[in-house]
Amino acid sequence: MSMRSRERRALLMDALSAGEIDVDDLARRFSVSASTVRRDLQHLSATSAVRRTYGGAILARHPVETTLAERHAVNGAEKRAIAQVAIALIEDGDTLILDAGSTVAAFGQLLRRRRLRIITNNLALLPFLAEAPGLELVVLGGGVRTTSMSTVGPLAVEALRLMTADRAIMSADGVVAGRGLCEASLDQTTLKSLMIRQSREVIVLADASKLGRAEQTAWAPLPRTWTLVTDYGAPADQRRLLAEAGARLHVAGL
Known part of the structure; x- marks a missing residue:
């Protein structure tokens, strides 16, 4: 296209x-x-x-939510390029919150040689991170969402309330200027909102297809200033709107 x-x-x-x-x-x-x-x-x-x-x-009133495997297959090169750019935004010794999602999973797979403390509900990352020698890994418990291979719900929320982080690495079904991140369920956005509040800095990883997309009905507002890492296909009007909404933009090429 x-x-x-x-x-x-x-x-x-x-x-x-x-x-x-x-x-x-x-x-x-x-x-x-x-x-x-x-x-x-x-x-x-x-x-x-x-x-x-x-x-x-x-x-459509009720968009069909794709599985994590289906998301991995869409815009894979763009997601890997976004992950490579985002790696340069973190520092050894950081505490990171890693959200669920395929682009965050691509990012997480690049962390195995880093020295970090990681808090995550992203179950798909556990095989890659659990035995990395420089990582301290904290997994949020809760109900399992099989479509995203993540945990959500009150157990995850209560555990996260006890922790803070330097940076939250976020994903979303859609990123809309002035509204924030949209997802299919309130369980997801409740946890995302807390991830944002518990972090000093918010970094959103979203390929161009996610920008301006408002198909889902549950929303997590973004802070006044935040960082967006997207790809070269991001439309100029969306870049402008998101920058006006407080985003510091980083654009990944292929």
Whole structure:
């Protein structure tokens, strides 16, 4: 998909978040043909992001949440590039909170030779980190979400209340300027919000497809200043909006 198509589809999702939109209105707004808009909507409909209506579309009410394995397969090169850039933002001796998610998992796999204290609910990382000699590893207990291979719930929240960190490395289903991080469940965003509060600095790892995406209904607000590591495909309008919302941007190339 070209950057122009990627940017237009992100803007389509923003437009749809305000309610049902007519194809002809969208075509005029983006200065493209109605058939181009229909192709974009067909693509978004195939990914369960929108539901087609007669002459237009609306956001799907209950987006299908993909599994962790499916997420690993999407934008893998971009996620690895983001992880490489993010590694330069941490220092030996740091205490890190590592969130769940495939991009954070790519980041976590690069930490095995570092000297760090890691607090995490990301169960997918345990085989990579448990025997690393320079790491002190604290795993948050709780209920297991098999789709993300992570722990959530009151046990994880109560454990995290006892700890603070230098940096929280975060992921999300979507990152929206002025609103924060969206996820499929309140259990996820409750824990994410606490991760943010318990950390001195927040670093969000999100590939370009996540920016401006507001498909899910549970939100974790971001602090006034935070760091975003994304990839070269991030649309210019999203970079501007997120910078205005307090993000310090780092863009990874391939």
